[in-house]
Amino acid sequence: MTVPVDLMRVRHQRLQTRLTEAGVQAALITSRSNVTYLTGFDGSAGVVIVEADALHLLSDSRYAEEVHALDRAGLGVCGHVAPAGTGLEATVAARLQSLGALTVGYEPAALTVAQFDDLRTRTGGPSSALRWVALDAPVEALRERKDAWELATIREAGRRLSTIARGILTAPLAGRSERAVAALVEAELRRQGFDKPAFDTIVASGPNGARPHHRAGDRTLAEGDLVVVDFGGMYRGYAVDMTRTLQLGETTPRQREVWTAVLKAQQAAFSALQPGVAADAVDAEARRVLAEAGVAEFFSHGLGHGLGLEVHEAPRLGPRRGGAAGAPLEARMVFTLEPGVYIPGWGGVRIEDDVVMTPSGPEWLTEPMVEG
Numbered sequence: 001m002t003v004p005v006d007l008m009r010v011r012h013q014r015l016q017t018r019l020t021e022a023g024v025q026a027a028l029i030t031s032r033s034n035v036t037y038l039t040g041f042d043g044s045a046g047v048v049i050v051e052a053d054a055l056h057l058l059s060d061s062r063y064a065e066e067v068h069a070l071d072r073a074g075l076g077v078c079g080h081v082a083p084a085g086t087g088l089e090a091t092v093a094a095r096l097q098s099l100g101a102l103t104v105g106y107e108p109a110a111l112t113v114a115q116f117d118d119l120r121t122r123t124g125g126p127s128s129a130l131r132w133v134a135l136d137a138p139v140e141a142l143r144e145r146k147d148a149w150e151l152a153t154i155r156e157a158g159r160r161l162s163t164i165a166r167g168i169l170t171a172p173l174a175g176r177s178e179r180a181v182a183a184l185v186e187a188e189l190r191r192q193g194f195d196k197p198a199f200d201t202i203v204a205s206g207p208n209g210a211r212p213h214h215r216a217g218d219r220t221l222a223e224g225d226l227v228v229v230d231f232g233g234m235y236r237g238y239a240v241d242m243t244r245t246l247q248l249g250e251t252t253p254r255q256r257e258v259w260t261a262v263l264k265a266q267q268a269a270f271s272a273l274q275p276g277v278a279a280d281a282v283d284a285e286a287r288r289v290l291a292e293a294g295v296a297e298f299f300s301h302g303l304g305h306g307l308g309l310e311v312h313e314a315p316r317l318g319p320r321r322g323g324a325a326g327a328p329l330e331a332r333m334v335f336t337l338e339p340g341v342y343i344p345g346w347g348g349v350r351i352e353d354d355v356v357m358t359p360s361g362p363e364w365l366t367e368p369m370v371e372g
Ligand code: GLY
Pocket: 199, 230, 231, 232, 241, 305, 338, 352
């Protein structure tokens, strides 16, 4: 990924403002996606230390070339490489200790208890001058609203994924196993320029469709099946995610009825979108349509999720939790709309597309279904 220099520096400034508001003078960023967001580095060993006036990327000697290139790129990232034979942990601890008496924020969701204990021991234990404060996901909050470069990348990814979806809808798939269909889809992802699948492709045929996250197995697709195909790709580091439910050959009126109800639920959710709308209200709209069709009890997951450097990230679109209204869906947020109906012993239907909220309303990022 090559994030433009000015946009990268805006990310840093926004984070530094949030850290000041949180009362910390430095932050240790260990979430891999957050390290990528702040530096462009996507290696397996990378830690960021954000200070008031600088941002440091620390890695180990396997990534020396990448770190030095980022250091020279003018992104506002200072690169450090742990010398061969010295662990990254020791290099991180030494940098933190050099800061003196500071309040340091850490990411509780991205540091194991063992890693945290080790770090505290290395930085002087209970008598250390460092004071640790758990951060409340400040980088994830920034990532919720995509910048112009991210939106352009995700739009292109959505176009490419839609091409694959069109191919799936017209391919002769009866007689192939779920596993073979998943392999075909994943080969198409590569052909369309994706870095890799965003998750193991789901192909759930016939009764297997009742399991929202069925793993593609040995069942052979047959005429008369509904087949849920859920596939996603990482494109220049960003995830897009679609589901199509195929009706193979002659389907029954009931299968067509459920399929149409799910499509109408997705369309109703899209129509309910406007900047600032509560995510739970949009979920409720999809549930209302499925209730009219008598199948709402079989919609067993939330309506959607944010997309970005991860395939599941904020915002969450789902029913209210504990009575609290859902977060508002704001401009520049990117998320899925994926209503589904899963009937044990019968099968399932899910239709999933990706959307960006703009200041004037929602836009599809993938090409939505219009009819059966
Ligand atoms: N494939 C996972 C999802 O749609 O969320």
